Amino acid sequence: MAGLSCAVQCAKAGLAVAIYEASPRAGGRCRSFLDEGLGCLIDNGSHMLLGANDATKNYLEEIGSRDLVSEVAPATFPFLEPATNTQWQIKPGSPYFPLWLLTPGRRVPGTNPIDYARAFRLSRAKANQSVGEVIGREDPLYENLWQPICRAVLNTDADEASASLLWKVIKLSFLKGEAACRPMIFENGLSPALVTPALEYLKEKNVEIRYQARLRGIRWQDDMALAMRFPEGLLRIENDDALVLAVPPDNCAELWPDSDPPSETLPIVNVHFRVNEPVKLPGGQSFLGLIGTDSQWIFSRGNVLSITISAASDHVDKPNWELANHLWSEVTKILGRNMGRLPPWRVIKERRATIAQTPSVLASRPGPKTSLNNLFIAGDWTNTGLPATIEGSIQSGRRAARLAIRRTSKATEES
Ligand SMILES: Cc1cc2nc3c(=O)[nH]c(=O)nc-3n(C[C@H](O)[C@H](O)[C@H](O)COP(=O)(O)OP(=O)(O)OC[C@H]3O[C@@H](n4cnc5c(N)ncnc54)[C@H](O)[C@@H]3O)c2cc1C
Numbered sequence: 001m002a003g004l005s006c007a008v009q010c011a012k013a014g015l016a017v018a019i020y021e022a023s024p025r026a027g028g029r030c031r032s033f034l035d036e037g038l039g040c041l042i043d044n045g046s047h048m049l050l051g052a053n054d055a056t057k058n059y060l061e062e063i064g065s066r067d068l069v070s071e072v073a074p075a076t077f078p079f080l081e082p083a084t085n086t087q088w089q090i091k092p093g094s095p096y097f098p099l100w101l102l103t104p105g106r107r108v109p110g111t112n113p114i115d116y117a118r119a120f121r122l123s124r125a126k127a128n129q130s131v132g133e134v135i136g137r138e139d140p141l142y143e144n145l146w147q148p149i150c151r152a153v154l155n156t157d158a159d160e161a162s163a164s165l166l167w168k169v170i171k172l173s174f175l176k177g178e179a180a181c182r183p184m185i186f187e188n189g190l191s192p193a194l195v196t197p198a199l200e201y202l203k204e205k206n207v208e209i210r211y212q213a214r215l216r217g218i219r220w221q222d223d224m225a226l227a228m229r230f231p232e233g234l235l236r237i238e239n240d241d242a243l244v245l246a247v248p249p250d251n252c253a254e255l256w257p258d259s260d261p262p263s264e265t266l267p268i269v270n271v272h273f274r275v276n277e278p279v280k281l282p283g284g285q286s287f288l289g290l291i292g293t294d295s296q297w298i299f300s301r302g303n304v305l306s307i308t309i310s311a312a313s314d315h316v317d318k319p320n321w322e323l324a325n326h327l328w329s330e331v332t333k334i335l336g337r338n339m340g341r342l343p344p345w346r347v348i349k350e351r352r353a354t355i356a357q358t359p360s361v362l363a364s365r366p367g368p369k370t371s372l373n374n375l376f377i378a379g380d381w382t383n384t385g386l387p388a389t390i391e392g393s394i395q396s397g398r399r400a401a402r403l404a405i406r407r408t409s410k411a412t413e414e415s
Helices: 002-012 054-063 113-124 131-135 142-154 161-173 190-204 247-253 319-333 391-414
Strands: 019-020 030-036 040-043 048-049 079-082 086-090 184-185 208-210 217-221 224-230 233-236 244-247 265-274 289-290 297-301 304-309 344-354 375-377
Touching: 002 019, 002 190, 002 391, 019 086, 030 184, 030 190, 040 190, 040 304, 079 142, 079 265, 086 297, 113 131, 113 161, 131 161, 142 161, 184 289, 190 208, 244 391, 247 265, 265 319, 304 391, 319 344, 375 391
Parallel strands: 019 208, 079 289, 244 375
Antiparallel strands: 030 040, 048 184, 079 086, 217 224, 224 233, 265 304, 265 344, 289 297, 297 304
């Protein structure tokens, strides 16, 4: 996403752009593919946007696919606690007149408005504090609200997740009102909305895209990158060129160790089940948050039911068959025994799904500039001030594009 959004901005500004992608296809950690076992298109993992994700919305407008992402309005997040069979919906409203908090049906059962006011403690959190330390693990909303939000948005358990980053999320969503909290869903999958239209846009702008082109190193001298090293040989970087590294942190550490990227990452596990017919989830949405089970979210799209486990360190090393069997048994308890025996399944383990969004890891996020005048860095893990999400990577790609455009026009003026 960072690389594509950077390329879209640079091509729009009239720059000649070339993309070198290590894998055989575009999309990185955010992609769809045809799964032959299941016989349909699936995403590497279910993704959701929020109404507050303006840079992503702009990107979708630019590449012409805004209508491929649907918005749940009014904002509604359905939850179920299977052990007690309790269902509820979080329905955020105005931040100025939070009458919604006075309506029991829009809150977690058994909580009162004062419990939510304790979120303001996060605004005073120190940079080194976790959500667990600031909110307190005994808080009545801890397991039923803060924990699922931390796992879903920060891919990190609340015990370790950065309190100040969670506060940033609250400021950009709950405190902006209902529209900023709307869940946005990729009904046709990730690549049809985020990747394929971008590739078509770039093709129209004559952008060159090379797949299976893994950058192995950068040659540099003084304050300039001079060449890119590929297995086939060196590719010269002209004086008025700019190079943007939009790769994950571990790859960046190999290519440009000076950037000192964060090394601690956390996994996300997704299990997709091919069911006989579309399934209606309790709560009436195409997604459902679960409390007290290993399954954290269920997404229903066509004939595919997908289960997400974020911050999945305890699960990622389990055998695939065990995960599929265990999560299917949870699903059948929730949706009814008539769901039948284990259907065809696919387990996708993204072992380095995102950086761990803990205070210490976040402190080591580098900015987009490097010590070289023509080398810039982009990616969800860079210091965007946002969680490592699609929105963060798109913003970082745009930021790198602005620097690259400035660099190339400055170099052209000087020559
Ligand atoms: C399972 C899962 C669920 C998620 N859920 C959500 C969600 O609900 N909402 C949300 O907003 N975000 C979510 N995210 C996060 C989101 O997917 C990422 O933040 C985003 O895709 C990161 O994009 P990126 O461009 O920064 O990095 P990447 O997608 O990792 O892209 C880096 C690219 O660089 C290429 N590359 C690496 N090394 C080289 C090299 N040496 N030479 C050339 N190319 C190279 C890679 O092949 C890749 O294409 C989720 C992530 C995962 C894995």
